Amino acid sequence: MAAVETERIGRVCAAICLLSVCSLCRGHTQDRQVLIELNPGSPSPPPGDLLHARAVGDNDTLHFLFCSQGAPTLLLVHTNTSFSTVKVNWTQFNNRTHSGGLTVEPESSILYSTAVVFNRLLEYDDVNDTADPTSDLFPPYDLQDFRWSRLNLSGLTALLCGNTAASSNGSLCLQLSLFETEGRGQHWPRLLHTANSSQLRVWLDGVLPRATRSRFLLELQSVGGASPLSRVEVHRSIDDEFTPSIFKVSQWTSALNNSSDVLGFVQWKPVAYRQADPALEDAAPCRHSEPRPQSGEAVAAVSGLIRAFYKEPEATGLNVSFGLAGDPFYNSTKFLSWTLLVGVGSPPVDSFSPLVIGMMAVGLGTPMILLLLGGICVCTRKRAVATAYEPIN
Numbered sequence: 258m259a260a261v262e263t264e265r266i267g268r269v270c271a272a273i274c275l276l277s278v279c280s281l282c283r284g285h286t287q288d289r290q291v292l293i294e295l296n297p298g299s300p301s302p303p304p305g306d307l308l309h310a311r312a313v314g315d316n317d318t319l320h321f322l323f324c325s326q327g328a329p330t331l332l333l334v335h336t337n338t339s340f341s342t343v344k345v346n347w348t349q350f351n352n353r354t355h356s357g358g359l360t361v362e363p364e365s366s367i368l369y370s371t372a373v374v375f376n377r378l379l380e381y382d383d384v385n386d387t388a389d390p391t392s393d394l395f396p397p398y399d400l401q402d403f404r405w406s407r408l409n410l411s412g413l414t415a416l417l418c419g420n421t422a423a424s425s426n427g428s429l430c431l432q433l434s435l436f437e438t439e440g441r442g443q444h445w446p447r448l449l450h451t452a453n454s455s456q457l458r459v460w461l462d463g464v465l466p467r468a469t470r471s472r473f474l475l476e477l478q479s480v481g482g483a484s485p486l487s488r489v490e491v492h493r494s495i496d497d498e499f500t501p502s503i504f505k506v507s508q509w510t511s512a513l514n515n516s517s518d519v520l521g522f523v524q525w526k527p528v529a530y531r532q533a534d535p536a537l538e539d540a541a542p543c544r545h546s547e548p549r550p551q552s553g554e555a556v557a558a559v560s561g562l563i564r565a566f567y568k569e570p571e572a573t574g575l576n577v578s579f580g581l582a583g584d585p586f587y588n589s590t591k592f593l594s595w596t597l598l599v600g601v602g603s604p605p606v607d608s609f610s611p612l613v614i615g616m617m618a619v620g621l622g623t624p625m626i627l628l629l630l631g632g633i634c635v636c637t638r639k640r641a642v643a644t645a646y647e648p649i650n
């Protein structure tokens with residue numbers, strides 16, 4: 258009887274815990290106001306679209322620029338005023354020969370900038386199923402040579418798809434999502450985002466493999482004025498609630514000398530999916546190579562946005578490979594999707610969700626309360642027995 262009662266009390270406590278945690282999470286107001294424009298000020302449609310999103314905060318602005326002139330590129334510029342603007346000199350921008358085609362004004366308001374260039378798609382024939390991407394490489398697909406579609410805007414997302422004659426009817430797509438508040442993606446890996454970040458989902462759909470046992474790699478480059486992203490850290494977590502079976506998150510960050518202040522980041526979970534609407538068995542683990550310095554001039558030559566914005570770009574690059582030894586080959590579904598977050602400041606950190614906290618409260622709380630009540634019971638009984646014998650004395 259008492260046990261049933263205390264168990265009920267435990268449940269009520271857990272419910273109260275859960276409710277208070279929930280109320281803490283709720284009530285998020287807009288952190289930034291996001292306004293999107295396409296090809297700002299261009300007299301005619303340029304050879305590749307340029308998206309500009311202004312994400313205005315209280316005292317600062319984040320400019321997101323996404324462009325398909327050359328290799329697809331996302332550029333973030335953080336300024337310390339809410340009235341900074343982007344100016345494009347379209348003749349110069351489309352020429353792609355000199356820097357200065359795109360400027361952020363006033364220049365003195367720029368706090369930080371970082372860019373990610375999607376440079377190449379690599380394919381290799383994994384004859385022995387070792388998932389070692391250094392041998393049997395096919396000629397790479399240079400993404401600057403793809404025929405890119407116009408940008409398809411819908412709300413705060415933009416979709417870009419492209420292909421080459423060589424890749425046949427399949428396509429490589431990039432979907433950019435911008436955010437006004439903190440939240441979590443709807444689809445796996447359900448990355449946590451803030452208004453200081455944007456999400457890119459990259460997928461390959463129907464590109465014909467050049468071998469039955471083909472696997473793919475994506476080569477990314479990070480560009481910055483002074484401090485490009487230089488190191489990748491892998492953090493572990495004990496909670497896989499949002500990305501089933503994945504207990505790691507990788508963060509490619511910039512570090513100013515040896516200070517711990519992170520200025521910008523690219524974050525991802527080391528998993529890709531072999532279906533658009535994946536089940537658990539469609540997860541393909543990913544690996545990354547160590548970031549290596551790249552020629553800034555070479556990166557500016559492949560990306561119109563890097564050429565236009567940076568005078569002296571500094572760049573690093575890394576490869577992300579999809580699938581480990583023993584995993585099904587690309588040919589099994591001819592589909593592969595991978596998601597990353599690009600932002601300024603510190604990367605979002607996954608914390609325990611209210612559900613997990615509630616479960617821990619019930620799991621740990623109930624026995625504790627039982628012990629406590631048991632202890633009190635025993636004490637009061639002893640006292641009662643003791644007092645019962647006192648009169649004899």
Ligand SMILES: *[C@@H]1O[C@H](CO)[C@@H](O)[C@H](O)[C@H]1NC(C)=O
Nearest residue numbers: 288314315316317337338339
């Ligand atoms: C923005 O700047 C104003 C004036 O400098 C200051 O009063 C306000 O606290 C700042 N707001 C935030 C969120 O930093």
Ligand SMILES: *[C@@H]1O[C@H](CO)[C@@H](O)[C@H](O)[C@H]1NC(C)=O
Nearest residue numbers: 316336337338365366367368
């Ligand atoms: C923005 O930064 C520039 C350069 O660092 C500085 O001169 C200016 O005072 C800053 N403005 C504000 C509002 O903090």
Ligand SMILES: *[C@@H]1O[C@H](CO)[C@@H](O)[C@H](O)[C@H]1NC(C)=O
Nearest residue numbers: 382383384385386387392393
């Ligand atoms: C695959 O295995 C065979 C036999 O062990 C070996 O001769 C060949 O070099 C291997 N190929 C690769 C690409 O490792």
Ligand SMILES: *[C@@H]1O[C@H](CO)[C@@H](O)[C@H](O)[C@H]1NC(C)=O
Nearest residue numbers: 422423424425426427463465
């Ligand atoms: C590409 O699509 C066209 C028309 O849909 C079709 O005729 C052609 O066979 C396809 N090519 C390949 C390589 O699948």
Ligand SMILES: *[C@@H]1O[C@H](CO)[C@@H](O)[C@H](O)[C@H]1NC(C)=O
Nearest residue numbers: 314317439451452453602603
């Ligand atoms: C976003 O960046 C601004 C400016 O650096 C900072 O004040 C704010 O705390 C950041 N928000 C989050 C959720 O990281």
Ligand SMILES: *[C@@H]1O[C@H](CO)[C@@H](O)[C@H](O)[C@H]1NC(C)=O
Nearest residue numbers: 465466467468469470588589
């Ligand atoms: C892909 O797999 C199918 C059977 O599942 C096979 O017929 C086809 O030849 C394979 N494609 C390549 C490029 O090997």
Ligand SMILES: *[C@@H]1O[C@H](CO)[C@@H](O)[C@H](O)[C@H]1NC(C)=O
Nearest residue numbers: 484512513514515516517518
């Ligand atoms: C790194 O940190 C140490 C101590 O914090 C400092 O003495 C040193 O100058 C720093 N080095 C650089 C390159 O900032």
Ligand SMILES: *[C@@H]1O[C@H](CO)[C@@H](O)[C@H](O)[C@H]1NC(C)=O
Nearest residue numbers: 390391476546549574575576
């Ligand atoms: C990516 O992998 C390819 C093939 O192994 C290699 O040639 C290239 O240098 C790698 N890129 C980077 C940035 O490490």
